[in-house]
Every structure is written in C-alpha cells, then in structure tokens.
Amino acid sequence: MSSPWYPDARPYGVVGSFLTPEDLLRATQRASDAGYRKMEAYSPIPVEGITQAMKWDDNLLGWITFFGGLAGACTGVLLEVWTSTQAYAHNVGGKPLISWPMFFPVLYECTILFAAFGATFGMFALNGLPKPHQPIFNAASFARASQDRFILCIEAEDPNYEEKAVVQFLEGLGAQDIESVMTTEGY
Amino acid sequence: MAQIFKPAMNTICTLSLLGGAVAPFGILFVGSRITRSPHNTKVDNPLDQPIPFSHKHHAIELAIDCRFCHTGVEKNATAGVPTTEVCMTCHSQVWTNSPNLEAIRQGWETNTPIQWNKVNTVPDFVYFDHSIHIAKGVNCNNCHGPVNKMPITWKGRDFRMMWCVECHENPQKFLYKDDSHPGQSPRAQVFNFYKKLATGAKLTPEEHELAMGEVQKIPDDKVHEGYQNMKDRKVNVNQLKDCWVCHR
Amino acid sequence: MSLKDMNKEKLVTGDWDYAGMDSQIGGVVLDPARHMEAKVPPFLAKFMPESVRSPWWVMFGIGFVFVNVLLLSITILVLTGIGVWGNNQPAGWGFDIINFVWWIGIGHAGTLISAVLLLLRQQWRNSINRFAEAMTIFAVMCAGMYPLLHTGRPWVAYWLMPYPNVLGLWPQFRSPLVWDVFAVTTYMTVSILFWYVGLVPDLATLRDRATNKFARVAYGMAALGWNGGSRAWHRYNHASIMLAGLSTPLVLSVHSIVSFDFAMSIVPGWNTTIFPPYFVAGAVFAGFAMVIALAIPIRKWYRLEDFITMKHFDWMAKVMLATGLIVAYGYAMEVFYAWYSGQPAELALLYNRGNLANTPYSWAFYALILFNIAIPAFLWSPKVRQNLKALFWISMSISVGMWFERYVIIPLSLTRDYLPSSYGYYTPTIVDFGMFAGTIGFFIFMMFLFIRYLPMINIFEMKELWHHMSHHDHKEHETVGGGKH
Numbered sequence: 001m002s003s004p005w006y007p008d009a010r011p012y013g014v015v016g017s018f019l020t021p022e023d024l025l026r027a028t029q030r031a032s033d034a035g036y037r038k039m040e041a042y043s044p045i046p047v048e049g050i051t052q053a054m055k056w057d058d059n060l061l062g063w064i065t066f067f068g069g070l071a072g073a074c075t076g077v078l079l080e081v082w083t084s085t086q087a088y089a090h091n092v093g094g095k096p097l098i099s100w101p102m103f104f105p106v107l108y109e110c111t112i113l114f115a116a117f118g119a120t121f122g123m124f125a126l127n128g129l130p131k132p133h134q135p136i137f138n139a140a141s142f143a144r145a146s147q148d149r150f151i152l153c154i155e156a157e158d159p160n161y162e163e164k165a166v167v168q169f170l171e172g173l174g175a176q177d178i179e180s181v182m183t184t185e186g187y
Numbered sequence: 188m189a190q191i192f193k194p195a196m197n198t199i200c201t202l203s204l205l206g207g208a209v210a211p212f213g214i215l216f217v218g219s220r221i222t223r224s225p226h227n228t229k230v231d232n233p234l235d236q237p238i239p240f241s242h243k244h245h246a247i248e249l250a251i252d253c254r255f256c257h258t259g260v261e262k263n264a265t266a267g268v269p270t271t272e273v274c275m276t277c278h279s280q281v282w283t284n285s286p287n288l289e290a291i292r293q294g295w296e297t298n299t300p301i302q303w304n305k306v307n308t309v310p311d312f313v314y315f316d317h318s319i320h321i322a323k324g325v326n327c328n329n330c331h332g333p334v335n336k337m338p339i340t341w342k343g344r345d346f347r348m349m350w351c352v353e354c355h356e357n358p359q360k361f362l363y364k365d366d367s368h369p370g371q372s373p374r375a376q377v378f379n380f381y382k383k384l385a386t387g388a389k390l391t392p393e394e395h396e397l398a399m400g401e402v403q404k405i406p407d408d409k410v411h412e413g414y415q416n417m418k419d420r421k422v423n424v425n426q427l428k429d430c431w432v433c434h435r
Numbered sequence: 436m437s438l439k440d441m442n443k444e445k446l447v448t449g450d451w452d453y454a455g456m457d458s459q460i461g462g463v464v465l466d467p468a469r470h471m472e473a474k475v476p477p478f479l480a481k482f483m484p485e486s487v488r489s490p491w492w493v494m495f496g497i498g499f500v501f502v503n504v505l506l507l508s509i510t511i512l513v514l515t516g517i518g519v520w521g522n523n524q525p526a527g528w529g530f531d532i533i534n535f536v537w538w539i540g541i542g543h544a545g546t547l548i549s550a551v552l553l554l555l556r557q558q559w560r561n562s563i564n565r566f567a568e569a570m571t572i573f574a575v576m577c578a579g580m581y582p583l584l585h586t587g588r589p590w591v592a593y594w595l596m597p598y599p600n601v602l603g604l605w606p607q608f609r610s611p612l613v614w615d616v617f618a619v620t621t622y623m624t625v626s627i628l629f630w631y632v633g634l635v636p637d638l639a640t641l642r643d644r645a646t647n648k649f650a651r652v653a654y655g656m657a658a659l660g661w662n663g664g665s666r667a668w669h670r671y672n673h674a675s676i677m678l679a680g681l682s683t684p685l686v687l688s689v690h691s692i693v694s695f696d697f698a699m700s701i702v703p704g705w706n707t708t709i710f711p712p713y714f715v716a717g718a719v720f721a722g723f724a725m726v727i728a729l730a731i732p733i734r735k736w737y738r739l740e741d742f743i744t745m746k747h748f749d750w751m752a753k754v755m756l757a758t759g760l761i762v763a764y765g766y767a768m769e770v771f772y773a774w775y776s777g778q779p780a781e782l783a784l785l786y787n788r789g790n791l792a793n794t795p796y797s798w799a800f801y802a803l804i805l806f807n808i809a810i811p812a813f814l815w816s817p818k819v820r821q822n823l824k825a826l827f828w829i830s831m832s833i834s835v836g837m838w839f840e841r842y843v844i845i846p847l848s849l850t851r852d853y854l855p856s857s858y859g860y861y862t863p864t865i866v867d868f869g870m871f872a873g874t875i876g877f878f879i880f881m882m883f884l885f886i887r888y889l890p891m892i893n894i895f896e897m898k899e900l901w902h903h904m905s906h907h908d909h910k911e912h913e914t915v916g917g918g919k920h
Contacts, residue, residue, distance in 0.1 A: 046668035083605035105614040123674035130659035132192035148453030349603030
C-alpha cells in the first residue's frame with residue numbers, strides 16, 4: 001500500500017562494477033558521451049579526471065574555506081579590540097590598548113581554526129553527510145565500492161533513463177554485477 | 188550490501204548535528220543564568236538573625252546615624268557589627284521587656300556576643316576597605332541596596348567582580364554628591380543622604396533612585412559633574428582598575 | 436643494502452591487490468587474532484596467560500598501569516596543591532612546562548607528515564601519516580594536562596577562554612601564555628579534524644568489511660554514510676589539500692608561540708630571537724624520533740613491512756638528521772649570542788651551562804649535547820639508517836635529548852637570573868616523576884587503543900599509491916621521487 005510514509009519501491013538506477021579505475025573512467029566517459037547526465041561513479045580511491053568526464057565541477061568548498069578564514073580573522077580582531085578597548089580596557093605595562101603586533105598570534109590562530117572548520121564541515125555538508133542510509137546502498141555489490149570495485153550508477157532521474165537500455169549499455173561497457181536498484185525513499 | 192541504518196537515521200543525524208551545534212550555547216546560557224540568579228548569589232534573600240533587626244526602623248524612622256552602630260566605617264576596612272553594649276545603650280531603657288530582644292539581654296548578662304549571620308561578605312583574596320569608599324563619597328546604598336527600606340537585612344548586590352569593576356572603571360557615574368551641602372566633605376555628604384530620608388526632605392531624582400535601591404547612576408547629560416567630583420575628590424582613576432588595588 | 440639499492444627501493448613492496456591491502460591493514464582492526472600473532476619475549480611469556488600473550492597486551496598493560504600512576508599523581512596534586520611538585524621560588528616553572536613543551540614538540544611530526552608532506556606531494560607520507568597524526572593528538576592531550584594542572588584549579592580551566600563571565604575579565608591578549616591557549620587548542624582541534632577527515636573513507640571500508648553487527652553500526656555511524664562517489668571524492672580532495680595548507684602554517688606557528696613563552700621574557704637564556712625556528716626544528720626532530728620509535732616495533736608486530744619499508748626509515752632518518760643539525764645550529768647560536776651580547780647575565784648563564792666543575796646544571800647541558808647532537812650524528816651513515824635497532828635507540832636518544840633541552844632551558848635560567856640573591860635549585864619530586872611517567876603511559880595506552888580500533892595506516896591512500904605505482908612501474912624513477920607527478 002502506498003502512502004507518503006511508506007512509498008512504493010521505485011527504480012533508483014542501474015549499477016555496474018568495474019575492476020580498475022581506468023575502466024570506470026572509460027565507462028563514465030562513454031556514458032557521458034552517450035548522453036546520460038544523472039550518474040555517479042563510486043570508487044574506493046579517488047579517480048582522477050572522472051568529474052570532468054561527468055562534466056561536473058564544483059569549487060564552492062574553496063570559497064567556504066576562504067570565508068571561514070575571513071570570519072575567523074574578523075572574530076579574532078573584534079574579540080581582541082573589543083575586549084581590550086571596551087569590555088576591559090586595562091593598562092598592561094604601559095602598552096597601547098590596541099597593541100596590534102601582539103594581537104597577531106591570536107588573530108592568526110582564529111583564522112586557521114575557522115578556515116579549518118569551513119573546510120571540514122563544508123566538505124561534509126556539500127557531500128550531504130552524515131547520511132547513513134542511502135538508496136545506493138541497496139545495490140548488492142555496493143559493499144565492495146569501498147574496497148576493490150569501481151561502480152558506475154546511471155540514475156533513474158536521467159531524462160534518457162530506460163532500464164533495459166541502460167542495462168544493455170553497461171553490458172556493452174564490460175561491467176559486471178549489473179543490477180537495477182530500487183528505492184522507497186522520497187528522493 | 189544491506190542497509191545498516193533505517194532512513195530515519197538520516198533525519199536523526201541531521202537533527203542531532205543541529206542539536207549539537209545549539210546545545211553548547213543553550214547549556215552556557217542556562218549555566219550563566221543559574222550562576223547569576225539570586226539562588227546562587229543570595230541577593231535579596233533575607234537571612235534569619237538571632238534578633239529581627241530592622242534597618243528601616245532604626246536608621247530612618249528613628250533617624251539613628253549609620254555610624255552610631257557601624258563605628259568602623261569611616262576609618263577601618265570593615266564597617267563593624269555593633270557590640271551588645273551598643274544595643275544596650277538604648278535597649279536598657281526602651282523595650283526592656285520585648286521578647287524579640289531577649290537574645291540581647293541574655294548576651295549582656297552572660298557576657299557573650301550575639302552570633303549574627305553575615306549578610307555581606309567578600310572572599311579572602313579581596314582586600315576591601317570601607318573607609319576609602321566612604322571618604323570618596325560612595326553611598327552605602329550603592330553597594331548594600333535599599334538599606335533604608337530593609338525590615339530585615341538582605342544582600343543588596345551580588346558582589347561579583349564584574350560589578351566591582353563597573354564602578355572602578357567609571358567612578359564618575361557612581362559618586363554621591365549632596366547638592367544641598369556641596370561644601371561638606373564627601374564623607375559627610377554620604378550620611379546627609381540618610382538624614383534627608385529620615386527628615387523626609389525633598390530628594391533629587393538620582394537620590395530617589397538610590398533610596399529605592401536602584402543603582403545610583405549619574406545620567407549621561409550630567410556626567411561632567413561626576414568627572415568634576417572625581418577631580419575634586421582626587422580619585423585616581425588610572426590606578427583604580429589595577430589588579431593590586433583589590434588583590435594584594 | 437647499498438645506497439644505490441636504497442634509491443631503487445619502493446614505497447610499497449610485495450605483491451598486493453586492493454582486497455589484500457584491506458585485509459592486511461584493516462584486518463588489524465577487524466580481526467582480533469592479528470593482535471595475537473606476534474610473540475612476546477620468553478621471560479615475559481612465562482607470566483602471561485595464553486589469552487593475553489601478545490605485544491599488544493603487554494603494551495596496553497604497561498600503558499594501563501601508568502595511566503593509573505597518572506591518575507594517582509593528579510589526585511595527590513589536586514587534593515594537596517601545587518606544592519607537591521618541585522616548583523619553588525625562583526623556579527616557578529619546572530617539570531610541568533618542560534614536559535608540556537616536550538609533548539607538544541613530539542606532536543609536531545604528525546602534522547608535518549600529514550600536512551607539509553601532502554602539500555609537497557611526498558608519497559612516502561602515506562603509510563605513516565595516520566599513526567603520526569594519532570600520535571599528534573595524544574601527545575597534545577598529554578601536553579595540555581600540564582598547564583591545566585599547573586593552574587592548581589583545573590576545574591576552572593575554562594577561565595582561560597574568552598567568554599562573558601561574572602568577573603568581568605577577559606584574557607590579556609598581549610600575553611604569550613594566552614597565545615599558547617589559542618595556539619594549542621587550535622592545534623588540537625585542527626589535528627582532530629584533519630585526522631577524522633582522513634579516517635572517513637577508511638571507516639567506510641571497515642563498515643563494509645565488518646561482519647560483527649556492533650562493528651558495522653559503530654563504523655557505519657563514524658563513516659557518516661561515506662559512499663565514495665566521485666563528487667564526494669572531488670570535494671574530499673579539496674578539503675584535504677586545504678586542511679593541509681592550513682595545518683602547515685599552523686604547525687609552524689604553534690611551536691613558535693610555545694617558544695614565545697620564553698623568548699618574550701627577559702630571563703637570561705630565554706630572550707633570544709633564535710627560539711622560534713629552533714623550537715620548530717626541535718619539535719620535528721623529536722616528533723620524527725617518536726614516529727620511528729613507534730613504527731619499528733609496530734611494523735614488525737603487525738607484519739606491515741611491505742607498507743612501511745626501509746625507504747621510509749631512510750627518509751625519516753634523513754629528516755631527523757637535517758632538523759637535528761638545525762637544532763645544533765640553534766645551540767651554537769645561543770652560545771654565540773651570549774658571547775656577542777656581552778651582557779653579564781647572559782655570559783653568566785653561559786658559564787653556568789658550560790662549566791662542568793662549579794655549576795649545578797652543567798651535567799644536563801652536556802647530556803643534551805651527547806643525546807641530541809653526538810649520538811644522532813651516526814645517522815650520517817647509510818648503514819646506521821638501515822639498521823633498525825640502531826635507529827630505534829638513536830630515536831630514543833633524541834627523545835631523551837630533547838627532554839634535556841627543555842630541562843636546560845627552564846630550571847637553569849630561572850634559578851640563575853640577574854640577582855645572585857635569588858639563586859636557587861630545582862629538584863623534581865616523586866609526584867613530578869609520577870606525572871611524567873603517567874603521561875608517557877597515557878600516550879602508550881591511547882596509541883594501542885587506537886591501533887586496536889582504527890586503521891593505523893591510511894588504507895585508501897595506500898591503495899591509491901599502489902595503483903599509481905603499479906601503473907608507472909615502467910618508469911622507475913617516478914616511483915622513487917614522488918614529487919614529479
């Protein structure tokens with residue numbers, strides 16, 4: 001019975017495994033050339049050039065880190081200047097209230113700390129993690145995607161998706177363990 | 188591969204991340220409220236005393252000067268709690284049969300001091316001196332709250348360092364000046380305030396606030412008077428916030 | 436092995452495939468039997484029941500015992516007060532700061548290996564970075580205990596942080612000690628982030644390999660649902676590079692700031708500009724010594740010779756040699772500055788360090804020269820660099836030597852400053868030694884827990900390296916240099 005809470009299983013995509021990163025890269029390139037757009041390649045190690053083959057790029061993380069660092073620098077400066085001129089203006093050894101050379105180390109550490117937060121949490125957020133349950137985990141062969149298999153998934157959301165054609169296409173690329181993956185999730 | 192987690196785990200993860208991000212602030216906020224609450228600071232909590240002594244009655248209704256009992260306040264670090272003899276100067280003559288005063292008579296006869304419960308105290312590592320504060324014209328009520336209204340004594344202010352520093356940073360806002368007797372010493376002016384209260388003389392708005400237990404603060408448009416006070420009274424503001432001033 | 440053969444040595448030896456690597460490295464975590472394989476010396480085996488007769492249990496046991504020594508020392512300290520330490524007038528700093536600086540220094544190799552060598556595209560970092568990073572974290576934990584306990588009231592340690600408090604006080608940002616708080620907490624936080632980011636793909640591997648339900652859930656939760664998608668990898672690589680780029684200036688700044696604790700003061704022997712660079716070099720020196728000292732037994736016990744090869748040891752030894760020379764230069768410069776400044780106090784300090792006959796601390800100075808300069812000079816010989824026993828003991832000597840460096844700097848300067856009337860002597864107490872031994876035990880304890888529950892070698896980076904090298908087998912030089920890709 002279908003309801004918003006218990007949706008019927010629907011196709012998520014078709015997966016096929018390859019043995020080497022080169023095969024995966026080649027397959028991705030071919031799939032991209034064949035007009036498939038909604039796909040993802042899963043691999044135990046990063047495969048160089050595969051995002052280019054998918055015609056996908058994203059440099060947002062660099063900006064997140066940059067603005068994280070900027071926010072850290074501002075936090076550091078504002079904290080130091082505000083505390084030493086407003087919150088607790090205190091004469092220390094006759095030094096000026098804003099002793100900028102001595103304020104540098106804390107500002108520096110704050111910059112690095114916030115930039116590192118940006119890089120780490122930005123990376124997890126952009127990757128949609130944490131997400132311990134994912135439709136792709138329904139694929140029987142997927143456990144090996146973190147070990148020794150290189151898996152290509154052509155997703156059902158692709159406008160050209162047609163299950164039988166995709167299976168044939170992957171067979172033509174020499175993929176193993178070709179499998180149609182179902183999902184019950186709303187996305 | 189079989190799913191290890193149910194789909195709901197994704198939501199739980201997201202929510203717990205949000206919760207984890209918000210929780211520290213929540214905990215800090217609640218913690219800061221608790222430390223600052225009267226429950227912890229004991230502000231406005233009247234203490235039980237062996238004798239239900241009323242400052243309101245003695246200092247205002249009977250117009251007894253603060254210094255009559257707190258003899259040390261002008262010269263010593265501590266203001267001093269009156270001895271049994273001081274109480275008996277009057278109470279050997281008036282209210283001699285009052286059951287409330289039984290403890291005084293007992294103390295007088297057995298020659299044992301009365302064990303008052305201390306209301307206002309500072310930690311041992313704080314060197315506090317009443318005399319200098321009075322000498323520069325800090326009113327009693329400024330630190331002790333509306334003593335003139337206390338039927339039984341309670342702690343008027345929390346005595347946190349933040350609170351001390353507030354005045355040590357900007358003393359011009361807190362020094363008391365009796366405009367009707369500007370020629371008198373700051374010390375005398377402080378006690379004039381209680382005379383005014385006792386005689387029902389007309390109070391300035393600042394004095395009224397002080398009598399009500401508010402922090403007496405000179406408004407910003409009059410703050411130049413405060414600076415003038417500080418200058419006249421030779422308050423060395425530059426040193427006032429140094430660590431050694433209170434922590435010797 | 437001759438020098439020429441050495442250069443041909445590879446970073447991964449033996450015949451491997453992806454699955455083999457998973458089971459060889461990941462198996463240490465997933466298969467408890469792997470911890471029982473290595474033998475313990477017979478004199479110990481006699482006393483040990485069958486079920487715990489393995490080096491892991493021996494080390495874990497030693498660590499556990501000394502963690503208890505640590506707890507006992509801390510309890511005595513907290514219940515009694517700082518007086519149970521040897522600190523006195525004029526030696527307000529003693530074992531606490533010596534050990535703090537020593538531990539922070541040891542931590543530095545981890546960040547250096549994981550960050551600086553990543554930026555420099557040095558592939559030989561891959562097999563040692565994970566446990567060097569773990570070492571960093573545990574070493575910084577050990578270091579952090581000392582200043583916190585030296586405050587005497589560790590339960591209000593949060594006063595070190597800027598937050599709106601009822602005292603109305605804020606940190607005094609002109610003080611190097613406040614810089615230290617920021618530097619060390621940032622260092623700790625960023626090291627943990629970097630370490631965890633590095634762990635996530637390996638945790639996913641463990642999640643997928645684990646057969647035990649609890650392990651699957653635990654590693655699955657920790658892996659956050661990592662799926663190895665190409666977009667995820669793309670951002671992951673971005674994040675790694677950026678974290679490396681951030682950690683590099685961080686690691687240089689942390690020990691510089693630690694050295695400011697001394698260099699910003701006017702105490703004779705402390706107030707020199709050479710301190711920051713030579714503290715950083717000394718930190719790397721000590722850190723690599725600790726990596727080698729740990730890597731040699733662990734590699735043997737867990738049969739990881741193919742991943743941590745002789746080439747790694749050769750290169751780590753060379754890094755130690757280079758940083759050791761910087762440190763030696765630092766000592767020479769200290770002597771030169773003292774002489775060149777012509778300041779009586781500095782000259783007196785020089786006399787106090789060097790004159791073996793009449794001064795109470797000169798033995799420590801000569802111990803420092805012996806352990807830190809003379810013994811590591813053997814590393815010039817390729818034969819010594821290939822001899823694991825020699826390398827292990829030289830690393831130990833460096834660890835001791837770096838400890839003596841701080842011992843020479845701290846109590847000597849404090850007890851021999853400008854006023855002869857304030858001269859004194861510093862003698863550590865049993866609680867000082869208990870704390871020191873205890874933190875070493877804590878470090879060992881944490882390291883062996885880490886080895887038990889997390890992959891000590893970065894699995895996915897080793898696979899990547901192996902793939903890369905098997906791919907370029909015909910171009911031998913590339914696999915050696917690493918930096919040419």
